[in-house]
Amino acid sequence: MRPVDKVALFFSFLASVCVFMAIYGYVHGAAVAIVVATTLQPFLYLFLCLLHRTERIMSRAEDLSELEFFMSMVAAKLRLGLSIEAAFHEACLEYRGRLKELLENVDRKLMEGLPLSLALSGLSRSLRSREARRLLMLAPRLTEYSSKKAGVNLYRLVTMLRRNRKLKDRLWKALRAEDLKVKLLSIIYAAVLASLAHLARLLGELVGFSRPLDMLFTFLPLAFMSIVTPFYATLIVQGEKPLLRSITSLSVFLAFYVLLYAIV
Numbered sequence: 001m002r003p004v005d006k007v008a009l010f011f012s013f014l015a016s017v018c019v020f021m022a023i024y025g026y027v028h029g030a031a032v033a034i035v036v037a038t039t040l041q042p043f044l045y046l047f048l049c050l051l052h053r054t055e056r057i058m059s060r061a062e063d064l065s066e067l068e069f070f071m072s073m074v075a076a077k078l079r080l081g082l083s084i085e086a087a088f089h090e091a092c093l094e095y096r097g098r099l100k101e102l103l104e105n106v107d108r109k110l111m112e113g114l115p116l117s118l119a120l121s122g123l124s125r126s127l128r129s130r131e132a133r134r135l136l137m138l139a140p141r142l143t144e145y146s147s148k149k150a151g152v153n154l155y156r157l158v159t160m161l162r163r164n165r166k167l168k169d170r171l172w173k174a175l176r177a178e179d180l181k182v183k184l185l186s187i188i189y190a191a192v193l194a195s196l197a198h199l200a201r202l203l204g205e206l207v208g209f210s211r212p213l214d215m216l217f218t219f220l221p222l223a224f225m226s227i228v229t230p231f232y233a234t235l236i237v238q239g240e241k242p243l244l245r246s247i248t249s250l251s252v253f254l255a256f257y258v259l260l261y262a263i264v
Contacts, residue, residue: 005045005048005049007048007231007243008045008048008049009045011044011048011227011228011231012041012042012044012045012048013041014224014227014228015040015041015044015224015228016037016038016040016041016044017037017220018220018221018224019033019036019037019040020033020034020036020037021033021216021217021220021221023036023037024217048232062098063099063127063129063132064129064131064132064135064161066097066098066099067099067127067129067132067135067136068135068158068161068162069095069097070091070092070095070097070099070103071135071139071154071157071158072155072158073091073094073095074087074088074091074151074154075151075152075154075155075158076091076151076155077090077091077151078142078147078148078150078151078154079147079148079151079152079155080147080151081147081148082147083147084116084142084147084150085110085111085116087147087151088106088107088110088116089107089110089111092104092106092107099123102122102123102126102127103123105122105123106119106120106122106123109122115140116139116140117140120136120139120140123136124136124137131161131164135157135158135161138157139154142154178237179234179237179239179240182230182233182234182237182239182245183239183245185233186229186230186233186234186245186248186249187248187249187252189226189229189230189249190226190230190249190250190252190253190256191252191253191256193222193223193225193226193253194222194226194252194253194254194256194257194260195256195260196222197218197219197222197223197253197257198257198260198261200215200218200219201215201218201219201261204218219257222253223250223253223254226249226250226252226253227246227247227249227250228246229249230242230245230246230248230249231243231245231246
């Protein structure tokens, strides 16, 4: 069963509240507004879940990079004629990376006589990268060959994965450049929304709709947009700390609105 996405649940609830207020302010019927908002809430939650990817892209890339490095060490030992168990053990003794503890656990299982496929299954479940899991699925098949041939094939496989990862790294750099644009645009976007909220307040006073509740019908949806849009824009370009970006955008929105309220 998929775990509940708390961020998507919270944002979908806020969106439902905004829908309720918009409908209630237009038709003045609480029952209709509640039914529509309640009906839309699950669909909003599912849509936001699709946008909110909880896995960290950088962590997956680091897992794959470390595993590639370790497997290249194993390949070098195999090409010297060592068995797969001995090659894994020697490489594990020399390895000093972030997967050290996980790999030592696999090494202990191999020393106990467990087949390579079963020994690697726990490591596969612990890693976040799909490419790393594929590499671990292919590794046991190398036991069908002689040690030297297995080492050559493993080295070729790791080399191919590294080439693919370099292409992804280039794409990542391009996305990081887009993330800088999102940072700037989220601030501008919040200021524009604050200007619209202030303009709506002034127009409401001119036409006689200056009650606090009427102003809230306009203010709350715009404030909600200042929170949600930067959050998911950051996710789309695979940026970091999307929640902090939302808080910054909301702070700019509130500060700019107060400033305009004080001036005009």
